[in-house]
Amino acid sequence: MVTKQTEQTKIKKVLIANRGEIAVRIIRACRDLGIQTVAVYSDADRSSLHVRYADEAYHIGGPLPRESYLVIDKLIDAARKSGADAIHPGYGFLSEREEFSEAVTDAGIIFIGPPPHSIRVMGDKLAARETVKRAGVPVVPGTEMGLTDDELLAAAQHIGVPLLVKAAAGGGGKGIRLVRDLADVPGQLQIARQEAESAFGDGRVYLEKLVEGARHIEFQILADMHGNTIHLGERECSIQRRHQKLVEESPSSFMDPELRRLMGAMAVRAAKAVHFVNAGTIEFLVDKDKNFYFLEMNTRLQVEHPVTELVTGIDLVKEQIRIARGRRMGPTDSVLEPKGWAIECRINAEDPYQNFMPSTGTITTLNVPTGPGVRVDTGIYSGYEVTPYYDSLLAKLICWGEDRAEAILRMRRALDEFTIMGIKHNIPFHQNLMNSFSFLAGLFDTKFVEERFSMTTYEEPFEESDLETAAIAATLFAHRQRQLASQVVQRGTRDTSNWKWVGRWERMHR
Amino acid sequence: MKYLTTINDKTFEIDIQGDGTLLVNGEKREVDFRALGPAFYSIIMNHLSYELVIEERQEHQVEVFMQGRLYDAKVMDERAQLMAARTAMLMADSGEIAVKAPMPGLVVATPVPEGQPVKAGQTVIVLESMKMQNELKAPRDGTLHKVHVVPGQSVEQNKVLVTIT
Numbered sequence: 001m002v003t004k005q006t007e008q009t010k011i012k013k014v015l016i017a018n019r020g021e022i023a024v025r026i027i028r029a030c031r032d033l034g035i036q037t038v039a040v041y042s043d044a045d046r047s048s049l050h051v052r053y054a055d056e057a058y059h060i061g062g063p064l065p066r067e068s069y070l071v072i073d074k075l076i077d078a079a080r081k082s083g084a085d086a087i088h089p090g091y092g093f094l095s096e097r098e099e100f101s102e103a104v105t106d107a108g109i110i111f112i113g114p115p116p117h118s119i120r121v122m123g124d125k126l127a128a129r130e131t132v133k134r135a136g137v138p139v140v141p142g143t144e145m146g147l148t149d150d151e152l153l154a155a156a157q158h159i160g161v162p163l164l165v166k167a168a169a170g171g172g173g174k175g176i177r178l179v180r181d182l183a184d185v186p187g188q189l190q191i192a193r194q195e196a197e198s199a200f201g202d203g204r205v206y207l208e209k210l211v212e213g214a215r216h217i218e219f220q221i222l223a224d225m226h227g228n229t230i231h232l233g234e235r236e237c238s239i240q241r242r243h244q245k246l247v248e249e250s251p252s253s254f255m256d257p258e259l260r261r262l263m264g265a266m267a268v269r270a271a272k273a274v275h276f277v278n279a280g281t282i283e284f285l286v287d288k289d290k291n292f293y294f295l296e297m298n299t300r301l302q303v304e305h306p307v308t309e310l311v312t313g314i315d316l317v318k319e320q321i322r323i324a325r326g327r328r329m330g331p332t333d334s335v336l337e338p339k340g341w342a343i344e345c346r347i348n349a350e351d352p353y354q355n356f357m358p359s360t361g362t363i364t365t366l367n368v369p370t371g372p373g374v375r376v377d378t379g380i381y382s383g384y385e386v387t388p389y390y391d392s393l394l395a396k397l398i399c400w401g402e403d404r405a406e407a408i409l410r411m412r413r414a415l416d417e418f419t420i421m422g423i424k425h426n427i428p429f430h431q432n433l434m435n436s437f438s439f440l441a442g443l444f445d446t447k448f449v450e451e452r453f454s455m456t457t458y459e460e461p462f463e464e465s466d467l468e469t470a471a472i473a474a475t476l477f478a479h480r481q482r483q484l485a486s487q488v489v490q491r492g493t494r495d496t497s498n499w500k501w502v503g504r505w506e507r508m509h510r
Numbered sequence: 511m512k513y514l515t516t517i518n519d520k521t522f523e524i525d526i527q528g529d530g531t532l533l534v535n536g537e538k539r540e541v542d543f544r545a546l547g548p549a550f551y552s553i554i555m556n557h558l559s560y561e562l563v564i565e566e567r568q569e570h571q572v573e574v575f576m577q578g579r580l581y582d583a584k585v586m587d588e589r590a591q592l593m594a595a596r597t598a599m600l601m602a603d604s605g606e607i608a609v610k611a612p613m614p615g616l617v618v619a620t621p622v623p624e625g626q627p628v629k630a631g632q633t634v635i636v637l638e639s640m641k642m643q644n645e646l647k648a649p650r651d652g653t654l655h656k657v658h659v660v661p662g663q664s665v666e667q668n669k670v671l672v673t674i675t
Contacts, residue, residue, distance in 0.1 A: 349640070358640040360613040360667070365549045365563050365575075388614045388639040416578025419563050421549070431578065462518055466576070468534060469560060471515040471522040473553055474572040474583035476543045477564045479511065479526050482587070 008326040009110060011035060011086045015079045016050065017100075018090030019069060020379040021396060022301070023050030026088050029317035038082040040075060042068035044387050049379045056082050063389045069093045072100050076107050086110035086324060088317075092391070095300040096123055112324040114299045118274045122297040126168045126206055128274075132294050135273035137266045140285060140293040142208035149189055152207055156185045159209050165189060167196035168204035175199060178210065211293065213445045214285040216240065217252050218298075219267035220308045221280045222319055224329040229272050231264040231282075232312050233335040235304055239433070241356065241449045246426075247433065248304035249343040250311050253404060253442030254286065257336065263292055264334055270294055279305075279320050288445075303396070304344050306377060310400040311338035340400055341407040345415065347378075347395040349386045351424035352432075352455055360386045364422035369414035373400040373407070386423055394425060404442070408434055432458040514591060516584040606655065608670045609646055615639030617663045620672070622654045628674060635659075635671045648674055 013036040016023045027037045027050060039054035044063035051057045058078035061068035068074065070093060079087055087104050089095035095113065098120040104111040113119075122128045126145035133139045143155045145168055156163060156179075165188050167175030177192045179185055189205065197203035215238045223229040236252030237245045251260075267282035274297070281302050283295040305316050312335050319329050350356040366382040378395035380386075386394070399414055401407030412434050415427055435458040438444050513524045525533040532539050542554040551562045563575040570590055574581040586594065619636040622628055628648040635646040648654075655675040659665060 355645075357644055358613060358642055360639070364565055367563065390640070392640045392642070418578075419575050421563055421565055421573065421575060428580075462579070462581075464520075466579075467517050467520055467581070468522060469553065469555065469558075470562075470574045470576055470581040471517050471520075471583060472524060472532070472534065472539065472541060472555075473543070473551060473560075473562050473564060473576070474517070474574050474581070474585050475513045475515045475522075475524040475526070476532075476541070477551070477566075477572055477574075478513070478570075478585040478587075480545070481566065482511075 009085075009324075011110060011321060011325050013038060013082065013084045014086045014088055014112070014321070015040065015075070015082060015084035016054070016088050016090065017069070017075045018088070018093055018095075019045055019048060019050055020390065021377045021393065022090040022303070024053055024379050025377050026090060026317055027053045029315060029321065032315070033318060033321060035321070038078065038084050040069070040078050042389070044389050047384075049381060058082065063387065065093065065389070072103050075100075076103060076109070079104075079109050080107070084109065086112055086321070088112040088320070089300065091300050091303055096298070098123065110324050112278070112320050114276055114278045114280060118276045118280075119299045121274045122280075122299050124168065125166070125170070125296060126204070128296060129294070131273050132270040132297075135269050137270045137273070137294045138292065140208050140211060140295070143206045145204055145206055147206070149186070152189060152205075153185055155207055156182060159207055162210040162212065164208045164210050165192040165205055166208055167192065167200060167202070168206060169196065169200035169202040211285045211287050213288050213447075215252070215254055215444075216245075216283065216295070216446050217254065217263070217286050217292070218281050218283040218302075219264055220302075220305070220316070221267060221271045221276065221282060222314075222316075222323070222329055222331065223271055223277050223280075224323045225277055225326055226328050228329060228332065229268050229276065230329075230331060230334040231267050232308050232314060232331070233338045234260060234263065235281075235302075235307055237283075237304065238444055238446045239439070239449060240446055245304065246346055246348075246449065247344065247430070248307050249341065249404075249407070250307040251338045251341065254290075259290055259292075260336060264336070266292075266294070268334070270297060278323050279316055303346070303393070306375060306396060306398045307342040307344045310342035310375065310398060311335075311340055313339065340402050341404045342398060342400045343404075343407045343411050344396055344398045345411065345430040346393060346426075347397055347418070347420070347430075348392040348426045349394050349423055350392050350426050352426045352429035354424070356426070357424075358388070358392050359424035360388050361423045362386075363420060365419060366421075367417065367419035368395075369397065369417035371414070371417075373410045374398075374414045375400070380420075394420065397430075408440065428459075429455065435460070512588055514586045516586075517581050605675050607649055607652070607674045609634055609648070609672050609674065611637060611665045611667055611669045611671055612644075612646070613637075613639050614667050615644070615665060617659045617661050617665060617671070618643055619661055620657050620659065622657075622672075624654055624657055626654050628652055628654050634674070637665070637671075646671065650674070 014030050015038040016026045030037045037054040039051045039057040040060045041051045042063045060074040094100040098116045101111045102116045129139050162180045165177040175196050177188045179188050192205045193203045218235050220232040235248050235250045237248045239247035270282050281298040284292045286292045349359045363384045368376050375398040399410040415431050511526050515522050523535050544552045549563050553560045565573050572583045615637040618638045622634050630650045632648045633645040634648050637644050652674040655673045657672050
């Protein structure tokens, strides 16, 4: 089963099958390694940063992802034309599609990611669950795949409520139904099957115990083709809304050395169970008694990978490329003691005062925070247009400190410096979150933002003196604009023509 | 020139006189205000230093970003105040309100049929954009007069989706 592919391959040119901040991030790693880069872009991205930063750029179609970033043939075609010897998929889009990894490999191009087999098994939630369970990794109590309604009903009695009915092909929070009363199970099963059938074309469902008050804690995995598999510690991702992560940190304030050792060992075991190679993430649910359960594996680079980079000093994208080349990865041991503390805030084009409504438009002014311990990964610039075609991530603000308190203080300072004008964004949410007692104390679970956080509770009232200063500034600004405008108007309002006026003036000064 | 400037329901009377003297509600203020570049400004008042980003959003509406917070200011000179008072009287009871698309997107659902009463805050349109479903709500009580779109339709920004009377 295990085929050892240990010969080293050269990578001289990488095509990045993605856009936005992650494409820029990957280009930077390639530059550091002296590797040429190829960007691909849709009609909406001609002026995007990843296109401008890359050595070469290929247009691949319309603004909708299914017309461009999701079209395998166009990507492989661009790779062939440019002579790229490897493709990096980034996250989202085609990054976890087995057929893409296969098509790339079949075209004789290196896929910077895991082999198709790993993607396939981990992409099917039930298969993933069964595989890691067989390897001895704890999973949330639940049923196997392919059971009939009668079998599921019997199983529901054993698992107990509350429980979740989940679609085998679901993901991103879709295709999940909550049952709090055993009597509701038959009805919910029927609805879930219908939904799954229409949404994913796959009516298989399974049951899973709902772990209440759970935290979402994940482990970064690195594995090379020489049989080395390690973890780089955990990331705490419980601050989320509608299953979208908003803030991530490493380490987790909930972690202790013993739990890290235990969970890390299980994460490595889960990755090995699917013969995983390259960078991936094992997600766990952890209950308040520190029982942990395997949730799923993401077989790609994560959005929140920078927090791990800051507390380990490891450049994950460079390691991905090194591994894809067939070389031994740099780090050799799992990380049991992270250095300091890192927190990431996802800056999204969403208005926290309007129920996180997405915002589109042109960014008129951008001022990005800098200084000690501050990193910003972004694809935006002043003049950038936020379109409705892609996700709302504008930037990732990542702050590092000696400890959690310093990281939070730096984050507050950096959030205050971060200026994005022209569209609505969620920086005020992060500012308020960084002021909330629950966050400061590290007391939260995955339901915290949705159920126990509100923008009004932690918002500091405006100081009277600040209101006055802002009012003075606004008025002086308006006054200036008015004066400038009136000067322009006045030029034409002389009662005589300018030629006559100049003539008189010259005569006067003769 | 006298201005009435409102921020967060608080109104300041600001008088900028010909010699540059600045009065706030009749009291003199020493203000050093400098333009630093497009949108960037600096103010020093009583040795307190502030960096600001100031942009005009629409007529009389100015956004001020200062020390990590955004202030929405309404700046009205005397003439503008007069005009606004007059328009407000005309607008007072014009009946129809249009719910417009805040961004381009795909209409997912039109949950309220024409002719049905709606409450303020009730969802009247579900619009999908940026991979998210967004519920657009009625701004006030009334009757759903007309639905201008159908589910599955792509709409541009500012397209009128429903009207409420």
